[in-house]
Amino acid sequence: MKRFIHFGVLIFITFALSSCGYNSLQLKEETVFKAWADIESTLQRRADLIPNLVATVKGYAQHEQETLQKVIDARAKATSVQLSPADLSNPAAMQQLQAAQGELSSALSRLMLVVERYPDLKANQNFLDLQNQLEGTENRINVARQRYNEAVEMFNGSIRRFPESLTNKFLLHLAKKEYFKADEAAKVVPKVTF
Amino acid sequence: MHNTLLIKKLAGLFLTLTLVFLGSRPIQALEVPALKGRVNDYAGILSPATARQLEDVLKNFETAESTQIVLLTVPSLDGASLEDFSLRAVEAWKLGQKKLDNGALLLIAKNDRKLRIEVGYGLEEKLTDLVSGRIIRDIITPRFKEGNFDQGVIDGISAMMDAVKGEFVATDSTRRQNRGGDPGAMLIFFLVIFSILGRILARTPWLAAGVGAVLTPVFGALALGLGSLWILALAVLGFIGGLIAARMANATGGSSHGYWGGSGGFSSGSSGGFSGFSGGGGSFGGGGASGGW
Secondary structure (H helix, E strand, O other): OHHHHHHHHHHHHHHHHHHOOHHHHHHHHHHHHHHHHHHHHHHHHHHHHHHHHHHHHHHHOHHHHHHHHHHHHHHHHHHHOOOOHHHHHOHHHHHHHHHHHHHHHHHHHHHHHHHOOOHHHHHOHHHHHHHHHHHHHHHHHHHHHHHHHHHHHHHHHHHHOOOHHHHHHHHHOOOOOOOOOOOHHHHHHHHOOO | OHHHHHHHHHHHHHHHHHHHHHHOOOOOOOOOOOOOOOEEEOOOOOOHHHHHHHHHHHHHHHHHHOOEEEEEEEOOOOOOOHHHHHHHHHHHHOOOEOOOOOEEEEEEEOOOOEEEEEEEHHHOOOOOHHHHHHHHHHHHHHHHHOOOHHHHHHHHHHHHHHHHOOOOOOOHHHHOOOOOOOHHHHHHHHHHHHHHHHHHOOOOHHHHHHHHHHHHHHHHHHHHOOOHHHHHHHHHHHHHHHHHHHHHHHHOOOOOOOOOOOOOOOOOOOOOOOOOOOOEEOOEEEEEEEEEO
16 A cells, blocks of 8 residues: 555646746746747847838938938837846846837838839839848747747736646746737738839 | 647647637738749740740859749739739748758749749849849840730840859759758657667666667658668767666666657658658748749
8 A cells, every 4th residue: 555655746846846847947937038038139130121222212312311310210219228137037038128119110111112202213124122131030029929929928818817826936936928919010011012 | 648649639639729729810802822843834925835934044143053934924913012022922932942042933923013032031142132133124024015924034034044153063962951860859769779779778778778779760761761860879879878778677677668659650741752842941031032024
């Protein structure tokens, strides 16, 4: 009978450790951080494209100085806002980043509308390449954002669910993460057609 | 024996619950069709000869380089976004080899007059957004505008292959997947071996250790197809395992009914008899380009 008890204790410990979520919660938080890193790299990719884009447009559309300047300013502001992993639980910090990136998105979409007036530019190979790259980057941002939000949903869901909620409350103290909300202005950019 | 029955029941319950939760995902518009092969011409824009030729070319390309390029044509997107549908297709099909992520999709929506090249992580270096955009703009769409789908698709796929040629080389591990067991299965496998060993040779622990040291690597090599370095490690593991198992069996009275008293049925995944085509487990991050004609 004794060995059954031993076995029972062993099973109990194994189940307790694997179902209380001590490990899985931390794993899910890691997934959130990784997904966020992906968003950051795609945002950086977009920021890196902009100087080239501005230079190309400038050569054809000198009269659009104001629109171009807005893009440059918005880029500067967007690249200055960075979040640390701890900031992912801070609604104000996330709000600030979303606002800065959203502003850049709308400045870019205004630029793309203005470009419509310059047929020479629209036929320029370099510009067409840049446009493809910009669209590709916007699409990557979308994908990274969706995956990040899914990771956050998983994580936020599990810290509220029993028994992980208890583990988190007494042992881990992990904070709820903020979603990276869909930015309506950002969706406009890839839709520019000729 | 009652508790094994209980565990089995609980396991069944958890499995059911998991299935229920997985099943309650929202239903998405425009289902991704089945992956029939490398050429999935659901819109019927290709001639049979072109489809066969493409299938062969892409098959040879994968055999040589392990890179998977697949064509999907649909009659209509039914209002779905091109980029969204394209990503769902590659996520469902998992084109490209696992870890290498060397898959790419050419998606054509006939009635929407839209097309997209979706590029896996591993091919993004060569088949960049820029290159994908040029392939669509300069190579495919001019042919499509003439109504020549066959030539447009052939030229487009060729350009995609040219762009990524030499990026990857097929190796044994990409040709033969599912090699070696996963850690969980291996653990169970060894536990079964040791417990049986322990029961039989409970009175002579050192003999059990010796038998374990010989049998474990032999089983490992035969059943799991493990390499020589593993064999060495398994011999040591088998020795220790045999010793412990015998000691434990002794301490608990050496009853013939073990905790692991099930059948030792163990198979290392299904292999052979499968001649179809499937994705290798590659992943995508939204790279590529879209266009229209």
